[in-house]
Amino acid sequence: MVLTKIFVLVVFLGIVSSLGSAMFYLVRDEGNSDRTLKALTWRIGLSVALFASLFVAYALGLIQPHGITPAG
Numbered sequence: 001m002v003l004t005k006i007f008v009l010v011v012f013l014g015i016v017s018s019l020g021s022a023m024f025y026l027v028r029d030e031g032n033s034d035r036t037l038k039a040l041t042w043r044i045g046l047s048v049a050l051f052a053s054l055f056v057a058y059a060l061g062l063i064q065p066h067g068i069t070p071a072g
Contacts, residue, residue: 001063004057007053011046011049011050011053012050014042015046015050018040018046019040019043022036022043025039
């Protein structure tokens with residue numbers, strides 16, 4: 001369970017850092033760069049991989065959905 005949370009956190013940080021680097025390259029290179037495209041491609045790939053891995057983890061029983069129970 002803890003390993004799954006760490007994996008999700010690491011991949012999410014990779015997504016955010018890729019998005020930040022794409023913004024940096026967009027501003028620095030004035031929009032005329034393949035580096036921006038590559039960074040955004042990595043972000044999409046990581047997002048799809050995270051989404052697919054969450055489905056697999058659910059199917060294997062590694063994670064369980066839970067609802068928010070109202071107090072009262």
